[in-house]
Amino acid sequence: MEHDKTPAIVFDHVSVTRSGLNILDNVNATIPRGSWAVLIGPNGAGKTTLLLALLGEVNYRGRIELGGGKGLRIGYVPQKLNLDRGMPFTVAEFLAMGIQKRPLWLGISRSAREEAAHLLEMVHASHIMKRRVGTLSGGEMQRVLLALALQQKPELLVLDEPSAGVDFEGGRLFCELLEDLRATQGFTQIMVSHDLGMVAHHATCVICLKRRVVAQGAPQDVLTGPVLQSLFGMHMGLICAESHIHRAPTLAPFDPEAALPLTELRPLEQVRQECAEQEKHHV
Amino acid sequence: MFDISWLLSLASHFPLDGMDMRFMQQALLALVLLAPMTAALGVQVVHYRMAFFSDAVGHSAFAGVAVGLLLGIHPHVSMPLFGLGVGLAIMFMQRYSALPSDTVIGVVFSAVVAGGLAVVSRDNTIARDLQQFLYGDILTMTEADLCWLILLFAAFLLFQLLAFNPLLYAGTSGIIARAHRIRVALCEYCFAALLALVVMFSVWGVGVLLVTALLIVPAACARNLAQTAGGMFWWAILVSLSSAVAGLALSVQPWMGTATGATIILVSCAWFLVSVLVSASRNENRL
Ligand SMILES: Nc1ncnc2c1ncn2[C@@H]1O[C@H](COP(=O)(O)OP(=O)(O)O)[C@@H](O)[C@H]1O
Ligand SMILES: [Mg+2]
Numbered sequence: 001m002e003h004d005k006t007p008a009i010v011f012d013h014v015s016v017t018r019s020g021l022n023i024l025d026n027v028n029a030t031i032p033r034g035s036w037a038v039l040i041g042p043n044g045a046g047k048t049t050l051l052l053a054l055l056g057e058v059n060y061r062g063r064i065e066l067g068g069g070k071g072l073r074i075g076y077v078p079q080k081l082n083l084d085r086g087m088p089f090t091v092a093e094f095l096a097m098g099i100q101k102r103p104l105w106l107g108i109s110r111s112a113r114e115e116a117a118h119l120l121e122m123v124h125a126s127h128i129m130k131r132r133v134g135t136l137s138g139g140e141m142q143r144v145l146l147a148l149a150l151q152q153k154p155e156l157l158v159l160d161e162p163s164a165g166v167d168f169e170g171g172r173l174f175c176e177l178l179e180d181l182r183a184t185q186g187f188t189q190i191m192v193s194h195d196l197g198m199v200a201h202h203a204t205c206v207i208c209l210k211r212r213v214v215a216q217g218a219p220q221d222v223l224t225g226p227v228l229q230s231l232f233g234m235h236m237g238l239i240c241a242e243s244h245i246h247r248a249p250t251l252a253p254f255d256p257e258a259a260l261p262l263t264e265l266r267p268l269e270q271v272r273q274e275c276a277e278q279e280k281h282h283v
Numbered sequence: 284m285f286d287i288s289w290l291l292s293l294a295s296h297f298p299l300d301g302m303d304m305r306f307m308q309q310a311l312l313a314l315v316l317l318a319p320m321t322a323a324l325g326v327q328v329v330h331y332r333m334a335f336f337s338d339a340v341g342h343s344a345f346a347g348v349a350v351g352l353l354l355g356i357h358p359h360v361s362m363p364l365f366g367l368g369v370g371l372a373i374m375f376m377q378r379y380s381a382l383p384s385d386t387v388i389g390v391v392f393s394a395v396v397a398g399g400l401a402v403v404s405r406d407n408t409i410a411r412d413l414q415q416f417l418y419g420d421i422l423t424m425t426e427a428d429l430c431w432l433i434l435l436f437a438a439f440l441l442f443q444l445l446a447f448n449p450l451l452y453a454g455t456s457g458i459i460a461r462a463h464r465i466r467v468a469l470c471e472y473c474f475a476a477l478l479a480l481v482v483m484f485s486v487w488g489v490g491v492l493l494v495t496a497l498l499i500v501p502a503a504c505a506r507n508l509a510q511t512a513g514g515m516f517w518w519a520i521l522v523s524l525s526s527a528v529a530g531l532a533l534s535v536q537p538w539m540g541t542a543t544g545a546t547i548i549l550v551s552c553a554w555f556l557v558s559v560l561v562s563a564s565r566n567e568n569r570l
Binding site for chain 2: 052055056057073074075076078081082083084086087088089090093094096097098100101103104105106107108132145148149152158
């Protein structure tokens with residue numbers, strides 16, 4: 001990826017109407033190259049719809065420009081896959097189907113097998129190469145889907161709620177994996193997430209969506225009480241603090257800047273104390 | 284069209300009573316061509332959840348014959364062409380309609396069956412052909428039909444070589460496949476066209492009622508027996524081919540005297556029972 005100053009994605013007055021319902025209303029947003037952009041917003045805010053518009057899967061009015069009009073190679077990781085779980089279909093085949101020209105019924109070629117193994121290594125899942133796709137857990141499936149997306153050598157990685165159905169530890173590891181991959185591969189990344197702690201820690205660009213863009217910018221500018229209040233409603237203080245509790249032990253070294261808006265809602269020391277207490281209870 | 288007598292003389296060496304007769308050679312050749320096609324496409328039908336699609340195309344056979352007779356076209360030409368049209372129309376409507384796909388298919392299904400019955404009810408001379416399409420009759424395949432079947436087989440082979448992986452990709456998730464620059468629409472239209480033609484030829488073999496079984500049962504066996512997607516393809520072909528040949532051999536025995544199509548399906552259902560037992564003994568039974 002050359003040092004191109006054009007933004008990776010420009011949403012220019014994007015509107016989507018379905019069944020007479022305004023799902024997205026004049027969405028304007030710019031995502032710079034190399035950023036980790038996160039869409040946040042309540043259920044039904046239109047986050048998935050915006051990603052699908054980006055992929056060209058839904059009709060929209062307005063303009064979406066990728067790579068300054070030149071287009072970008074996309075890797076896509078969906079929220080979940082509707083798989084026939086009993087289907088004989090191995091992880092190796094799942095990855096090879098996009099790599100090799102030779103049909104899978106003539107076997108997996110050596111080079112495809114090597115590339116598949118390399119991709120799995122990249123997502124730290126080498127051990128599941130021989131497993132059936134239908135027997136994978138949510139977190140394992142997510143890694144395989146990520147490997148499939150990485151196989152595209154994407155310039156833009158699109159992820160829809162990759163942490164849904166994965167425990168906090170799994171979600172954290174997945175985000176750290178993405179952080180490493182983005183550093184080595186240099187792609188731009190746009191994802192939907194509900195984990196505000198993760199957003200505060202990793203995102204470089206946050207878009208708050210609720211049918212229209214409520215706020216956008218760097219996390220410390222966007223994740224403020226008033227914005228979250230208008231985005232999620234009354235109970236946000238609580239949710240926010242809760243996600244903070246789960247995150248706090250992992251934020252080492254602690255980044256006060258990223259967490260500043262969150263600590264406004266609750267004194268930091270109190271949160272830490274509660275964390276320590278929680279851990280005692282668990283032991 | 285082209286000379287297939289060497290293929291027929293090859294078939295005559297098959298160790299079965301009556302293979303010296305022309306129609307038996309033709310029937311065997313037709314089955315050996317049809318069985319792998321229905322098996323492999325059946326695997327994809329299962330993966331794509333398109334059983335209802337193939338059922339609808341199969342049921343359009345009768346309307347195809349009726350239309351052919353009305354227009355003075357030979358049924359063996361009008362029927363595949365009509366089925367091809369119905370298959371592509373369903374695919375097109377599925378892509379551009381907001382309705383769920385089984386609703387779209389249900390509407391087309393009703394239209395073609397009603398159309399066929401309407402024509403038949405006007406003209407009684409067509410009605411006697413009805414039975415042939417309900418039960419099928421592989422023994423009435425002509426040499427010209429076989430030539431077409433060989434061409435279809437070549438197209439099938441080409442499709443499976445070029446499009447097996449992309450189609451698997453698209454069947455896993457159309458959105459991912461499109462985002463990853465797979466030509467999903469092209470694959471799906473080619474698949475629908477091929478499937479429609481194979482279904483129409485299969486109607487001759489086993490009849491309207493059993494066409495879907497010819498696609499689904501070998502795939503279901505293979506799902507139980509195989510460990511990989513590539514293995515499933517070969518298992519389905521093995522099950523389908525062995526059922527077809529055994530079904531033909533059994534059906535012409537004097538003590539059986541059953542319809543060939545039904546016998547083939549019964550053999551493959553026996554295969555299915557075996558596959559269930561094998562899968563259960565592997566302790567991964569998900570019945
Ligand atoms: N195909 C559709 N037809 C009509 N409405 C839809 C369709 N898909 C989504 N919606 C509506 O669009 C809104 C946004 O959905 P979505 O983008 O999935 O939200 P999110 O991902 O933010 O939870 C929801 O209110 C949903 O009901
Ligand atoms: Mg969503």
